[in-house]
Amino acid sequence: MTAAGKPKITILLSEGSSTNAREVISALGPLGYVLDVCDPNPMCLGRFSRYVRKAHRSPVSGSDPMGYLRFVQERLRAQHYDVLLPVNEQAYLFSWARRYLSALTGLAIADFAAFIRVQTKTAFHDLLDELGLPQPVALRARTWPQIEASLASIGLPCYLKTSYGTASTGVWRIENADDLNKAKVGLGRQGLPDSQTDVLVQEAAEGMFEQSHAVFDRGRLLALHCTRRIREGAGGGAAVKVGVDRPIVRGHFERLGKELEWRGGLSIDYFWNEETGRPSYIDANPRITEPMNAVVNGVNVADMQVRLSLGERTPPRASAQVGRRSHNTIQALLGVASRDRSRAAVIREATRIALRRGPYAMSREGMTPICRDPPSALPVAVVLMALLINPRNAARLASMTIGNYSLGSVIDSLPGLDPKALFGEPADVRVPSGEGKNPSPSGDEKAP
Numbered sequence: 001m002t003a004a005g006k007p008k009i010t011i012l013l014s015e016g017s018s019t020n021a022r023e024v025i026s027a028l029g030p031l032g033y034v035l036d037v038c039d040p041n042p043m044c045l046g047r048f049s050r051y052v053r054k055a056h057r058s059p060v061s062g063s064d065p066m067g068y069l070r071f072v073q074e075r076l077r078a079q080h081y082d083v084l085l086p087v088n089e090q091a092y093l094f095s096w097a098r099r100y101l102s103a104l105t106g107l108a109i110a111d112f113a114a115f116i117r118v119q120t121k122t123a124f125h126d127l128l129d130e131l132g133l134p135q136p137v138a139l140r141a142r143t144w145p146q147i148e149a150s151l152a153s154i155g156l157p158c159y160l161k162t163s164y165g166t167a168s169t170g171v172w173r174i175e176n177a178d179d180l181n182k183a184k185v186g187l188g189r190q191g192l193p194d195s196q197t198d199v200l201v202q203e204a205a206e207g208m209f210e211q212s213h214a215v216f217d218r219g220r221l222l223a224l225h226c227t228r229r230i231r232e233g234a235g236g237g238a239a240v241k242v243g244v245d246r247p248i249v250r251g252h253f254e255r256l257g258k259e260l261e262w263r264g265g266l267s268i269d270y271f272w273n274e275e276t277g278r279p280s281y282i283d284a285n286p287r288i289t290e291p292m293n294a295v296v297n298g299v300n301v302a303d304m305q306v307r308l309s310l311g312e313r314t315p316p317r318a319s320a321q322v323g324r325r326s327h328n329t330i331q332a333l334l335g336v337a338s339r340d341r342s343r344a345a346v347i348r349e350a351t352r353i354a355l356r357r358g359p360y361a362m363s364r365e366g367m368t369p370i371c372r373d374p375p376s377a378l379p380v381a382v383v384l385m386a387l388l389i390n391p392r393n394a395a396r397l398a399s400m401t402i403g404n405y406s407l408g409s410v411i412d413s414l415p416g417l418d419p420k421a422l423f424g425e426p427a428d429v430r431v432p433s434g435e436g437k438n439p440s441p442s443g444d445e446k447a448p
Helices: 020-031 065-078 090-098 112-116 119-129 146-155 177-187 247-260 291-296 301-309 327-340 343-355 373-391 393-399 410-416
Strands: 010-013 034-039 052-057 081-086 138-141 156-160 171-174 200-205 208-217 220-232 238-244 264-273 278-285 324-328 362-365
Touching: 010 020, 010 065, 010 327, 020 034, 020 090, 020 291, 020 301, 034 065, 034 362, 065 090, 090 112, 090 146, 090 410, 112 410, 119 200, 119 278, 138 247, 156 177, 171 177, 208 238, 208 247, 208 301, 220 247, 220 291, 220 301, 220 327, 238 291, 238 327, 247 264, 247 278, 264 301, 278 301, 291 324, 324 327, 324 373, 327 343, 343 373, 373 393
Parallel strands: 010 034, 010 081, 034 052, 324 362
Antiparallel strands: 138 200, 156 171, 156 200, 208 220, 208 264, 220 238, 238 324, 264 278
């Protein structure tokens, strides 16, 4: 209970294994929310936080999506949660079952029809094409001869992308014959090409890699924050990022939000061309992603989604500040180990992070803020030790948790299913705690 006698707001996170989930925990924990997570691994990354009360051991959402949804439904029925917060691909499942889950808790999420238009790379490509928004040239292929013909047409360098999958498991940059052979092996492991599923062959966009993070309320853009990657981590992720101002991206997001009538978080990756002053969009993530740089720059998009879920009417926020940096220690260590495969390089990087030198100068830790959240030191120490034993462990460490939150082929199977078969008739919709009011979380800090 708070000092005023009001109960704290309780939130159930959809998973706890990803770096994204860990950043959401760092963004919400200091505001006084009570956080629990669902995850197949009871010792997941998110468990090591003083802000997480409990980790519920759930089925794997990718291999048993119906079991996972039943588990979430049981948790919501057994224990009061004010908000169900999707922090990874489970957002797609929650949208499919939105009518049923919203009867049990606060859930700010877009309609499933809107999700279908952005969830896969091919669908997102079609949406951008329909709206006339900038993106690299891309061709579809379903057989290996078609892939080779598309490569010849687009030229090198380019990218091969499966319709769904993370950057670590479904995207290959092709610069030479060796890269193409590696991609062929990777596609083969996924049973592709199979003459049925589209593979995108996309030209390599020019410019700097950036990301945009937004929150919408039924098509109305509430907040947008853009970041530039200034130090690459594992699998193309950002080890260090800085806030940037992109008015043209804001205009594009306003169009996208209105077209989709989007509700909740939406993040899009793009390359920014300094010469043209234009983005080239490459991938969409229909959820909140890596919110800590926005927090550092003055806008907590994760908290805004919580408040939407509670039924608050949230006014649009002005652009966040820009120029402030955040970093991810684990991403940085994995990134340097992947590139250099050297213990000395790992030690140098760890030293620069600890002393805030080079790209880490004036930067704030976004994922594992050890001083504020001491338990987060343990996963950092485990990763550092594993890399010092053998830097080649980086690839295994970077990919070992993806199966805990990635949906994979489940994405293709849901549109043809009826959630009523799983849930039956929905119960009366529960009024979320704080509906129409302005509840404020309790804790050490005020919500921005």
